[in-house]
Amino acid sequence: xxxxxxxxxxxxxxxxxxxxxxxxxxxxxxxxxxxxxxxxxxxxxxxxxxxxxxxxxxxxxxxxxxxxxxxxxxxxxxxxxxxxxxxxxxxxxxxxxxxxxxxxxxxxxxxxxxxxxxxxxxxxxxxxxxxxxxxxxxxxxxxxxxxxxxxxxxxxxxxxxxxxxxxxxxxxxxxxxxxxxxxxxxxxxxxxxxxxxxxxxxxxxxxxxxxxxxxxxxxxxxxxxxxxxxxxxxxxxxxxxxxxxxxxxxxxxxxxxxxxxxx
Amino acid sequence: xxxxxxxxxxxxxxxxxxxxxxxxxxxxxxxxxxxxxxxxxxxxxxxxxxxxxxxxxxxxxxxxxxxxxxxxxxxxxxxxxxxxxxxxxxxxxxxxxxxxxxxxxxxxxxxxxxxxxxxxxxxxxxxxxxxxxxxxxxxxxxxxxxxxxxxxxxxxxxxxxxxxxxxxxxxxxxxxxxxxxxxxxxxxxxxxxxxxxxxxxxxxxxxxxxxxxxxxxxxxxxxxxxxxxxxxxxxxxxxxxxxxxxxxxxxxxxxxxxxxxxxxxxxxxxxxxxxxxxxxxxxxxxxxxxxxxxxxxxxxxxxxxxxx
Numbered sequence: 001x002x003x004x005x006x007x008x009x010x011x012x013x014x015x016x017x018x019x020x021x022x023x024x025x026x027x028x029x030x031x032x033x034x035x036x037x038x039x040x041x042x043x044x045x046x047x048x049x050x051x052x053x054x055x056x057x058x059x060x061x062x063x064x065x066x067x068x069x070x071x072x073x074x075x076x077x078x079x080x081x082x083x084x085x086x087x088x089x090x091x092x093x094x095x096x097x098x099x100x101x102x103x104x105x106x107x108x109x110x111x112x113x114x115x116x117x118x119x120x121x122x123x124x125x126x127x128x129x130x131x132x133x134x135x136x137x138x139x140x141x142x143x144x145x146x147x148x149x150x151x152x153x154x155x156x157x158x159x160x161x162x163x164x165x166x167x168x169x170x171x172x173x174x175x176x177x178x179x180x181x182x183x184x185x186x187x188x189x190x191x192x193x194x195x196x197x198x199x200x201x202x203x204x205x206x207x208x209x210x211x212x213x214x215x216x217x218x219x220x221x222x223x224x225x226x227x228x229x230x231x232x233x234x235x236x237x238x239x240x241x242x243x244x245x246x247x248x249x250x251x252x253x254x255x256x257x258x259x260x261x262x263x
Numbered sequence: 264x265x266x267x268x269x270x271x272x273x274x275x276x277x278x279x280x281x282x283x284x285x286x287x288x289x290x291x292x293x294x295x296x297x298x299x300x301x302x303x304x305x306x307x308x309x310x311x312x313x314x315x316x317x318x319x320x321x322x323x324x325x326x327x328x329x330x331x332x333x334x335x336x337x338x339x340x341x342x343x344x345x346x347x348x349x350x351x352x353x354x355x356x357x358x359x360x361x362x363x364x365x366x367x368x369x370x371x372x373x374x375x376x377x378x379x380x381x382x383x384x385x386x387x388x389x390x391x392x393x394x395x396x397x398x399x400x401x402x403x404x405x406x407x408x409x410x411x412x413x414x415x416x417x418x419x420x421x422x423x424x425x426x427x428x429x430x431x432x433x434x435x436x437x438x439x440x441x442x443x444x445x446x447x448x449x450x451x452x453x454x455x456x457x458x459x460x461x462x463x464x465x466x467x468x469x470x471x472x473x474x475x476x477x478x479x480x481x482x483x484x485x486x487x488x489x490x491x492x493x494x495x496x497x498x499x500x501x502x503x504x505x506x507x508x509x510x511x512x513x514x515x516x517x518x519x520x521x522x523x524x525x526x527x528x529x530x531x532x533x534x535x536x537x538x539x540x541x542x543x544x545x546x547x548x549x550x551x552x553x554x555x556x557x558x559x560x561x562x563x564x565x566x567x568x569x570x571x
Contacts, residue, residue, distance in 0.1 A: 018366035022352070025359045029395065099350045106315060107367040108339040262317050 015109050019121040023086070041081060042133040045074050046140060049199065061203040062230060068144040069226070071137055072153050073198030075130045076160060076222055080192050082129035083161055084168060084185075086122035091172030092181055095260075105261060112254045115169065119250070123161040130157055145229075152228055156221040156239075163218045163242055164192070166249035173256045196222055217242045266328070267292040267419055267449035268313060273322035275308055275473075282308045283473040285322070290466075292327075292418075295445045297460045298453045299557070300470030306453040307347065307423055309470070313451060314344035314421045326419060340368065343412030347423035347453075349404040353397035357388070357407045360396055361414050368415035375414055382410040385440045386433070401428035406437065413444075420444070422452040426459060434459065457557045467557070481557065491516070493559060494535055497524045497549040498542070505545060512537050523548075528555075 027034055050070055060069045094100045105114055134150065137143050145153060171188070175181045194200050196219040202210045213219055220242045224235050268290040275283040282305045290296050298306050311317040312324055315331055315338065324331040326338040351360045358379065365375035383389045386406045391399050396407070405428050412420060425441065426434040438459065441450055445465075454460055460467060460481075467484055469477035477484050498505070501523040509525055510518035514537050516528040529535065535552065 014369045015367065018363055021366055022355065022359070022363050025355055025363075029354060029356070029359075094352070098346070098348060100352045102316065102346075103350050103364070104367065106339060106342075106344055107364075108336045109367075110336070 015104075015107070015113055015117040016120055019117050020124070023121060023125055038129060038132060039136065041078055042074065042136040043140065045077065046137065050074065050141075053199065061201050064226075064230060065144070067141070068229065069201075070199060071141075071144055072225065072229075073196075073222070074137070075133055075153070076157060076196070076198050077192065078133045079126040079130035079157055079161060080164055083122055083126040083165055086125060087118070087165060087168040087172055088181075088185075090118060091169050092175065095172070096176055102261065105257070110254075111257050112250060115250050115253045115257060118169070119162060119165045122165055123158060126161050126165075127154060127157060130154070149229060152234065153225050156225040159239060159242055159246070160196075160218065160221040162246045163221070163249070166246060166253060167218065169253045170249070170256060173253065173260050195219065197226070198222065217245050265292050266290065267294070267326070268451065269325040269328075271323045271325070273312065273319045273324060275305070275312060275317070276320045281473055283312070283319070286473075286475065288468070288475060288478065290449055290451060292449055293446045294449055295441065295463060295465040296449075296451045296468060297463065297465065298451065298468045298470055299455070299457065299460060300476075304470040305473040306470050310344070310421050310423050310451070310453055313419075314342055315339055316344065340415075341418045343415065343417035343420045345405075345408045345412050345420070345422040345425065347427055349396075349401060349408065351396040351404055351407060351411075354395065356393050356395055357399065357403070358392040360407060361392075361411045364411045365414045370415050378414045378416070379410065382413050382440070385443075386410065386436050402430055402433050405429060406433060409437065409440075417448070419449045419451070422450065424454055424456075425452050426454070426456060438463065461557050484557070485555065491528050491530055491555050491559075492532060492534075493526075493528055493553050493555055494538070495524055495526050495549075495551040496538065496542070496547055499523065499546040499548055501525055505542065509538055509541055512541055528559075 050067070053070065054066050057066050059065055090101055095102075105111060109117070131154070134143060168188070171181070171184050175184060192198070195213055195216065197213070202213050202219075205213060214223065220238055224238050227233065227235050227238075266289040270286045270288055273283060273286040274281065286309070298309060300306050308317070312319050315335065318332065326341050329338050329341075331338045351357070352363070355363065361379055362375060365372075365378075370378075379392070380389075383392060386409070388403065388406050388410060391403050391407075394403075396404060399407075405426070409422070409425070426437050429437060434456075442463070444450065464481055466480055467477070468475050469484070501520060506518075506520055506525065509515065509527075512534075514529055514531075514534040516530070516534075519526040525538075527534075527538070532552070
């Protein structure tokens, strides 16, 4: 059992190492434009959204200072933006052009490992982008979170990215046309920005929508993080539902991948 | 000799259409096998089944005696698949694309470097290794795809149009390498470059409508056509009446026309004189006679009904 577990772990690391190196090379090959985008996004978000909304809403409905609310929200948004192109590229763009993904699935790995590997590697990159943006926010304003709060935010961000990553993989695999994918992407971004409580609190929505948004799984990690900021209590039980969903979603995406590749 | 690939009653359907129908055949270890046939005859589908890219609807595929369906992870390590179309990551360099595969298959860095050096050198690819995949020609991409598969040292190499998009020198280098690898690796490929297949001179599987129509070495396949010759006569004016008259000559086989050229096959050279006699009043511009080759064998009319 132990040996089998070790072997599975080694196999997985082989795939993850290959995918990580691929991302490292991709960054190296396009370093300047990628760095420019990476540095510009947090600044644009802070200047155009943060500064203006700060003059409209000084405190949240629960009395939290707006900066304490919105800066973590920005980090979630930046990580989402970082995650999107990675998954879009492999599961939509390159897939429909029959590149890379078809080659990866022929390697000796289970499809579930392939999905899991892509999720982990794109999640790690998105978290790194989030951490870099923490540095940028610290440089251009005062970063409002303590070290413990920041670490817990990264835990919640990881779970959020696994959920969002699964969602993006599903739509990336299911859709075959650019126009449909563009529309769905636009809707997804609106949803990321306004449907997760990153910028607008759920309390501002009508009750029915408020309840729906609170229960939609992708918003839960951010809610747990905010509850921790407010109450200093970690509501672990709230994280179980999205965590279980991640596992089932990986299995569902594996089925979709097999179906799409006619395996 | 030991079997490298074995197919047992393998069938593939797409919707209601049968692409492959109950295929049974084996490929010996270290052999070089060409699969030829008309378009949509199921050649590429067969390669996808052999590479593990698609699963059969029924039947079994064995690689080195291992059932591909039940021993998926093990058999995949044994196979390298080079598809027809470029599937490289356009944003990585050629070397990075190759190393990505070596990492996927957990080949050590030093071993990968040695193999990249060896195969890139053999294919005259070294100077392009640091170029982005999207910036090089299709032929160079194709050579990279071959090196990419060889870097994990598969026992079985499955290739769809191995020299597709390549220039004459690259075709020669690729075939030199494939002939060098033959013996150590089982190589199965689909190609429409019949001259190259004739030169490779190894086992040929002729496919038609999802089934193997002919199987054997070139000489054996051409045995049935040895007596036949292909004739072409260009007239100044090949009228409908003349064409009909010539086509009705009893010894003429598979008559055809292209503008003023009358094209036909015949079992003996005497057929030619039968035709000449029939058309003795007409002005002829050009004559051509040749023995039949693989191209003629694969001509769809022959594949459908044979010379007789």
